[in-house]
Amino acid sequence: NEFALVADVCINLDEPSIPVREAVRGVSEILGLDPLYFANEGKLVALVPAAQADAALAAMRAHPAGRDAAIIGEVGDKPRGTVIMHTAFGGERIVDMLVGEQLPRIC
Numbered sequence: 323n324e325f326a327l328v329a330d331v332c333i334n335l336d337e338p339s340i341p342v343r344e345a346v347r348g349v350s351e352i353l354g355l356d357p358l359y360f361a362n363e364g365k366l367v368a369l370v371p372a373a374q375a376d377a378a379l380a381a382m383r384a385h386p387a388g389r390d391a392a393i394i395g396e397v398g399d400k401p402r403g404t405v406i407m408h409t410a411f412g413g414e415r416i417v418d419m420l421v422g423e424q425l426p427r428i429c
Contacts, residue, residue, distance in 0.1 A: 323419045325369060326405050333405045335395040335417065359420045369397065 326333045342350075342357050350357045364387075370378045375393055382388035405417040 323405050323417065325367075327403045329369075329397075330402050332398040332401055332403075333395055334398050335405060335407045337407050338410045339392050339394045341390040341392050341394075358417065372396065 325331075340358075346357050346360070349355075350360075366382075368378065368382075379391055379393055382391035407415050407417050409415065
């Protein structure tokens with residue numbers, strides 16, 4: 323959300339493309355929590371020009387820490403300042419800024 327607001331763009335995310343480990347997905351579903359709001363130390367979100375996305379992805383995957391790297395969306399222009407999740411079921415939802423804490427940070 324911060325990227326979209328500061329850059330005054332719309333970020334379109336593809337939910338099935340976001341790498342979430344199966345254990346995390348399972349716990350999230352059981353508890354009714356959204357893994358997008360979990361603390362994710364050691365993760366990287368990079369905004370890369372579309373023409374360079376495949377090369378950037380290949381470079382990330384060449385490192386052991388980047389083996390699960392993925393292209394998860396693209397930048398659009400409307401509606402500005404928002405993040406839209408395109409769901410696995412063909413729907414869309416706005417990804418709001420988290421208000422408060424979903425889970426206490428452990429580290």
